[in-house]
Amino acid sequence: MRHLLSVADLGADGLDELLRLTESFVEVSARAIPKVPALRGKTVVSLFYEDSTRTRLSFETAAKRLSADTMNFSVASSSVKKGESVRDTVETVAAMGVDAMVVRHGSAGVPWQVARWADVAVINAGDGWHEHPTQALLDCFTIRERKGSLAGLRIAIVGDVKHSRVARSNVLAFSLLGAEVTLVAPPTLLPPSLAGWPVAVSHDLDDVLPKADVVYLLRMQRERQTEALLPSLREYTSLYGLTRDRARLLGDDAIVMHPGPMNRGVEIAAEVADLPGAVITRQVANGVAVRMAVLFMLLGSGGDLGA
Amino acid sequence: MDAEDLRRAITRIAHEIVEHNHGLERVVLVGLQTGGVPLARRLAETLRDIEATEVPVNTLDVAFYRDDIGLRPVLPEAVTDIQSDLTGCTVVLVDDVLFTGRTVRAALDALNDYGRPRSVQLAVMIDRGHREVPIRPDYVGKNLPTRRDEMVDVGQEGVEVGSMQK
Numbered sequence: 001m002r003h004l005l006s007v008a009d010l011g012a013d014g015l016d017e018l019l020r021l022t023e024s025f026v027e028v029s030a031r032a033i034p035k036v037p038a039l040r041g042k043t044v045v046s047l048f049y050e051d052s053t054r055t056r057l058s059f060e061t062a063a064k065r066l067s068a069d070t071m072n073f074s075v076a077s078s079s080v081k082k083g084e085s086v087r088d089t090v091e092t093v094a095a096m097g098v099d100a101m102v103v104r105h106g107s108a109g110v111p112w113q114v115a116r117w118a119d120v121a122v123i124n125a126g127d128g129w130h131e132h133p134t135q136a137l138l139d140c141f142t143i144r145e146r147k148g149s150l151a152g153l154r155i156a157i158v159g160d161v162k163h164s165r166v167a168r169s170n171v172l173a174f175s176l177l178g179a180e181v182t183l184v185a186p187p188t189l190l191p192p193s194l195a196g197w198p199v200a201v202s203h204d205l206d207d208v209l210p211k212a213d214v215v216y217l218l219r220m221q222r223e224r225q226t227e228a229l230l231p232s233l234r235e236y237t238s239l240y241g242l243t244r245d246r247a248r249l250l251g252d253d254a255i256v257m258h259p260g261p262m263n264r265g266v267e268i269a270a271e272v273a274d275l276p277g278a279v280i281t282r283q284v285a286n287g288v289a290v291r292m293a294v295l296f297m298l299l300g301s302g303g304d305l306g307a
Numbered sequence: 308m309d310a311e312d313l314r315r316a317i318t319r320i321a322h323e324i325v326e327h328n329h330g331l332e333r334v335v336l337v338g339l340q341t342g343g344v345p346l347a348r349r350l351a352e353t354l355r356d357i358e359a360t361e362v363p364v365n366t367l368d369v370a371f372y373r374d375d376i377g378l379r380p381v382l383p384e385a386v387t388d389i390q391s392d393l394t395g396c397t398v399v400l401v402d403d404v405l406f407t408g409r410t411v412r413a414a415l416d417a418l419n420d421y422g423r424p425r426s427v428q429l430a431v432m433i434d435r436g437h438r439e440v441p442i443r444p445d446y447v448g449k450n451l452p453t454r455r456d457e458m459v460d461v462g463q464e465g466v467e468v469g470s471m472q473k
Contacts, residue, residue: 024368024383033420036371066371300376 003115003122004294007133007172015140015176018293022141025289025296028065038300039068042099047073047090047114048125049080049105054260054284055125055134059102062291068299071098086110087117094118099299103127121298129163135259136169138290140177142283143214146255151178156208157199158184158240159218159267162191162229166259167218171199184208185240188229205240209249216257217242217267233266243269255279308449308466313432316448317346320430321353323446328397331360333425335396339414340368341384342403342461346432350401365389367400372413393422399446403461405431408442432461 004010010018028036044063046056056072063070073093075081080089086105093101100121103111108130115122126132143150155174161167161183174181175198182200183190194201202208209215220236230236237243242256247269250256256268256278264270273280308316328334331354338347344366351364370383400414411429418424432448437455453459453468460467 021382023386024370027386027388028371031420032422035420037416038371038376296371300371301380301382 002298003111003124004133004298005111005115005122005124006131007136007169007176010133010176012176015137015173018137018290018297019141019144021293021297021301022137022286022289025065025292026286028292029285029289035065035067037067038296039063039066042066042068042299043071043097044068044100044102044295044299045071045073045093045098046102046125047093047104048102049075049086049110050126052104052125054287055104055132056102058284058287059123059125059134059291059295061288062295065288066292066295066300068099068295086113090114090117094120100295123294123298126165128165129168130165131169132165132259133169133173134287134291134294135166136173137294138283138287139170139216139257139259140173141286141290142257142279143255145282145286146279147213149178150174153179153213154182154211155179155214155216156182156184156202156205156212157216157218158205158242160189160221161185161218162189163221164218170216171197175199179214182208182212186230186236205242206246206249209246209254210251212250212254214255214257215242215250219259219261220263220266237266241265241267241269242272244271247272247275250277253277257283260284310464313448313461313465316432317349317353320446320448321350321357324350324354324399324428324430325358327428327445331358331362333396334399335363335365335391335393335424336399336401337365337367337389337414337418339400339402339410340366340387343401344385345463346403346430346461347401350399350430363391365391367414367417369410369413369417372416374409374413387417389421393418393424396422396424398424398427400427400429401431402429403432404459405429405434405442405444405447406437406459407439409440411442412440433459433466435459 060070102123102125103114104125105127108128110127111122111124157167171181184202184205258280336347338344347364351362354362366388368383368385368387370381373381428445430446431444434447434450435453458469
């Protein structure tokens with residue numbers, strides 16, 4: 001059984017193939033009837049142990065546009081409240097005969113465990129601080145749509161890298177596709193070690209912005225910050241927020257991205273999110289097409305995802 | 308069939324399309340990816356020469372409508388590009404080789420999602436037999452009896468029959 005757990009599993013070729021397949025699903029999504037019968041009779045279940053709006057709805061929309069049946073599971077209204085373990089829940093759901101599980105969990109590695117426990121295709125929709133591969137795919141697709149290719153692009157990833165699974169997956173994906181990645185963050189919001197990361201590091205956003213083709217702002221993840229990593233949010237915004245003044249440093253063709261949900265006024269100014277260079281709603285739209293491609297690749301194509 | 312035979316067949320099919328539809332009003336070509344697309348383009352050029360009318364050429368990839376999804380690797384070859392509103396049109400599906408008929412069946416399903424054509428006709432360069440669904444072409448370049456395990460390739464220079472490589 002094949003899964004999508006990490007961007008690293010895909011490799012450059014797998015990424016490229018998925019992005020190419022996504023184009024077909026962008027076309028499907030643009031039609032008057034945006035639905036194809038490709039996954040009729042397949043069942044996709046979302047197993048979300050963490051809150052989510054866009055990822056869960058995006059996967060659900062993607063599955064429905066492929067004519068798959070969808071089931072939803074959220075912790076708040078499930079037997080998890082009665083103390084059921086993840087393994088028992090997974091085995092129970094698998095016994096109902098599902099074809100794919102879309103898993104989000106607050107702990108890194110849970111999707112790998114699920115793949116071991118159940119004989120279904122598993123898609124990692126975010127595991128702790130670790131990875132969020134479909135986010136990286138939709139970001140790569142959005143950049144390609146605007147820039148043609150990622151090769152040689154200078155991409156700045158700004159903000160709370162330490163707690164960000166989006167950053168980890170994107171660093172992998174961007175560098176696999178040939179972009180130069182610079183992380184911009186205060187030292188307290190960087191991981192303790194960056195050994196082996198194919199990135200440059202800067203603490204000066206004003207210096208990085210004029211040279212950047214893509215500015216990727218991360219959400220300040222206040223719910224994951226257990227200690228005082230910042231003197232104050234205001235100080236963070238004044239040094240690392242993409243304020244209106246700072247946005248003037250951007251090149252004319254630079255694009256601004258954010259995985260959502262945005263903290264307007266913290267990492268991004270309210271007006272900046274609405275500037276022409278901001279592709280944030282485009283990211284959401286492409287997210288559906290990318291997830292259709294992933295589901296189709298795993299359940300429909302008979303093709304192989306990566307190695 | 309060599310390149311000249313191919314050209315003559317395209318010219319004849321173009322004339323048959325005009326004759327059958329009493330002109331080209333609301334006629335739209337849809338080439339099936341990938342082999343049908345160059346043929347559809349050549350047909351449109353020929354139709355322009357004989358009727359001085361521009362016939363829209365659209366392209367369709369049927370991967371997501373196939374009935375063998377999950378049984379063998381199915382991936383789209385190219386992005387579908389249908390710019391015309393097909394409702395009320397006469398759609399001529401164009402493909403290079405008609406074999407089992409399953410691709411055409413999938414294409415009929417796909418067309419439904421783009422509108423309701425007044426009629427759908429089928430033009431193929433080669434009809435090689437072995438149908439598995441009740442589908443017949445309206446315009447045929449050449450009937451070519453084959454064995455099931457043979458391969459038929461329609462290129463610019465003509466038509467070749469080879470053995471299946473597996």
